[in-house]
Structures are given as structure tokens and as C-alpha cells.
Amino acid sequence: MLKHCLMSEVILTIAIPTYNRARLLETCLTQLAREFGNNSAVEILVSNNASTDDTATIVRQYQASVFPKLHYIENEVNLGPDRNIAQCFREAKGKYVWIFSDDDILLPTYGASIFKLLTDAEWGLIHLKSIWFNQEEIPQPSPEVMQHKAYSISLDFLNQINYWVTFITGNIINKGSLTESHVTYEFLDTNLVQLGWVLPSIFIGLPNALVTTPVLACRANNTGGYKLFQTFATNFNIIMSKFVMNNIMPLDAQKIINNHLISGFFPGFITSNQAAFGQERVIATLYKEFNSYPTFWTKLLPTYIEGIIKSKLRFAKRSLKRVLGRQ
Numbered sequence: 001m002l003k004h005c006l007m008s009e010v011i012l013t014i015a016i017p018t019y020n021r022a023r024l025l026e027t028c029l030t031q032l033a034r035e036f037g038n039n040s041a042v043e044i045l046v047s048n049n050a051s052t053d054d055t056a057t058i059v060r061q062y063q064a065s066v067f068p069k070l071h072y073i074e075n076e077v078n079l080g081p082d083r084n085i086a087q088c089f090r091e092a093k094g095k096y097v098w099i100f101s102d103d104d105i106l107l108p109t110y111g112a113s114i115f116k117l118l119t120d121a122e123w124g125l126i127h128l129k130s131i132w133f134n135q136e137e138i139p140q141p142s143p144e145v146m147q148h149k150a151y152s153i154s155l156d157f158l159n160q161i162n163y164w165v166t167f168i169t170g171n172i173i174n175k176g177s178l179t180e181s182h183v184t185y186e187f188l189d190t191n192l193v194q195l196g197w198v199l200p201s202i203f204i205g206l207p208n209a210l211v212t213t214p215v216l217a218c219r220a221n222n223t224g225g226y227k228l229f230q231t232f233a234t235n236f237n238i239i240m241s242k243f244v245m246n247n248i249m250p251l252d253a254q255k256i257i258n259n260h261l262i263s264g265f266f267p268g269f270i271t272s273n274q275a276a277f278g279q280e281r282v283i284a285t286l287y288k289e290f291n292s293y294p295t296f297w298t299k300l301l302p303t304y305i306e307g308i309i310k311s312k313l314r315f316a317k318r319s320l321k322r323v324l325g326r327q
Contacts, residue, residue: 035111
């Protein structure tokens with residue numbers, strides 16, 4: 001078991017991979033300090049991926065004031081996002097590990113409720129509900145009593161969270177109950193390295209929990225630099241197929257996630273901006289992974305064709321206006 005290497009007094013590690021986002025990291029740490037600053041059973045870990053801004057200065061300020069035991073890792077060279085995330089999980093000392101993106105915010109008052117949930121029962125994975133925002137001002141919804149629902153059947157739980165297994169801040173993992181055969185770091189450079197421990201944690205025989213109250217505020221459209229369709233169609237399925245082949249998760253789990261990707265994830269990206277995916281062979285990638293699913297033909301392909309037609313019509317309309325404007 002991995003638990004032999006864990007410090008028993010650390011219940012939760014909140015591990016933050018960061019690179020050149022000092023101001024966002026400061027905001028993130030400020031709220032974590034309000035929620036967990038006096039809790040000695042919570043470890044804060046920051047893995048600085050060779051930032052060139054004042055990230056190191058900000059972390060040391062928090063070490064000197066709020067988190068004297070803050071575990072700080074400063075990479076000499078940039079390892080890339082996947083290796084930095086994997087380092088966070090590997091170095092975490094807590095029974096539970098919460099990889100926390102530096103641009104996400106824990107909403108006020110929920111820290112104690114989340115910690116209580118971790119100590120009241122034994123969970124495989126806890127998924128947290130989020131609210132998303134685009135503006136600079138962080139939303140401040142009125143605090144509610146945090147609600148959660150327990151799932152004893154893993155597939156029922158997966159049907160609720162489906163492709164959100166990829167959202168690092170949204171998932172708290174019971175590292176202490178994972179065996180070394182469960183956890184793998186082999187999915188580097190897929191942009192989904194976290195699935196090497198997230199997916200196995202759902203199927204280790206423990207109940208899973210879905211927190212239904214929004215407890216996180218997350219910035220929308222604040223990531224990028226990767227091929228979306230290759231990542232969430234090709235790479236995602238390579239990872240899931242590997243786990244199915246190794247009997248870590250059942251084939252039905254892969255089918256559940258793929259059906260949600262087809263019906264709920266890809267259509268929004270296809271219709272939002274066709275030009276943004278000019279470097280990807282979108283329909284070829286989707287066909288290769290999903291042509292055996294009826295919803296590919298009834299939902300995804302018609303949505304793609306409709307998006308192409310609308311894009312061509314918009315181009316024709318602009319061209320016509322330019323021609324008429326010269327007359």
C-alpha cells in the first residue's frame with residue numbers, strides 16, 4: 001500500500017502546481033490560509049515549475065507567516081505541466097490528496113466542511129461542484145450548508161461526474177488506500193497524467209462522494225496550449241483502454257465517459273469556434289474513437305456539419321459586405 005509512506009498526522013495535502021502565475025497563486029493561497037491556516041492536519045504543497053516571476057517570493061511570505069510547514073518544491077527547469085502535476089501527487093504526504101490549480105479558488109466557509117467529510121468516513125474519491133467565471137471579480141455566492149451524496153456503486157458515481165474526472169481541482173483522492181499497482185505515472189505528455197490515480201481511486205472498493213454544493217470558483221478559458229480533440233478523444237481513450245485491459249476499471253466505465261463526451265463535451269467546442277481547431281483533424285479524430293457509438297452519428301456528426309455550414313455562411317456574408325462596400 002502507498003499508505004506506508006504517508007505521514008499519519010497529515011489527513012489532507014493540498015498540492016498546487018504553478019508556473020508564472022504569481023498573482024493568481026497569491027489569491028489561491030490567501031483563501032486557503034483563511035480556511036486551513038490553523039489546521040495542522042492539512043499540508044500545503046507548492047511545486048514551482050521554474051517560474052520567472054515572483055512566485056518564489058510569494059510562497060516564502062506564506063511560509064514565514066501562515067504555513068510554516070508549507071512544502072515548497074522549486075524545479076530548476078520547467079518539467080512541463082504533466083510532470084509537475086505528477087510530482088505534486090508523488091510528494092504529497094497526506095492520506096487524501098487534492099491537486100489544486102493555482103487559478104482556482106476555494107469558496108469561503110467550506111474548508112472545515114470538506115475536512116469533516118474526509119474524516120467522517122472512508123472515501124475512494126470525492127468530487128466537488130464548481131461555479132465558473134470569466135470576469136476578474138471572484139464570485140461570492142451566499143454560503144450554504146455543504147451537501148453531499150454517497151455512492152456505493154462506482155458506475156453510478158461515474159455516470160454523475162463522467163468526463164469531469166479530468167478536472168484536477170474537482171477531485172480529492174484517497175492516496176492512502178491506493179496500492180502501488182493502482183497508481184501509474186506513465187501518462188506523461190498526454191495532458192491527462194492525473195488519470196493515472198484519479199480513475200483507479202473510483203474502483204478500489206470504497207464508496208465515492210459527490211459534493212453537490214458549489215464549493216469552488218474556477219476561471220473559465222484559462223488553460224490552453226494543447227490539442228483539445230487529441231487530448232480528450234485520443235489520449236483519454238488510450239488511458240481508459242489501458243485501465244480496462246489491466247482490470248483496473250470495467251469497459252462499461254469507458255462507455256459511460258465516452259457517451260458523455262459525445263453528447264455533452266465535444267458539441268460545445270465544435271460550435272463555439274471552428275477556427276480555433278484549425279491544426280487538428282477534428283472529424284477524423286472523433287470518427288476514429290467514437291464511430292461505434294450511435295450518438296456519434298445522431299448528435300456529434302450533425303453538430304459538426306451544422307457548425308461548418310454556419311462558419312461558411314458567416315464567411316460568405318462578410319465577403320459580400322466587403323464587395324458591396326467597394327461599390
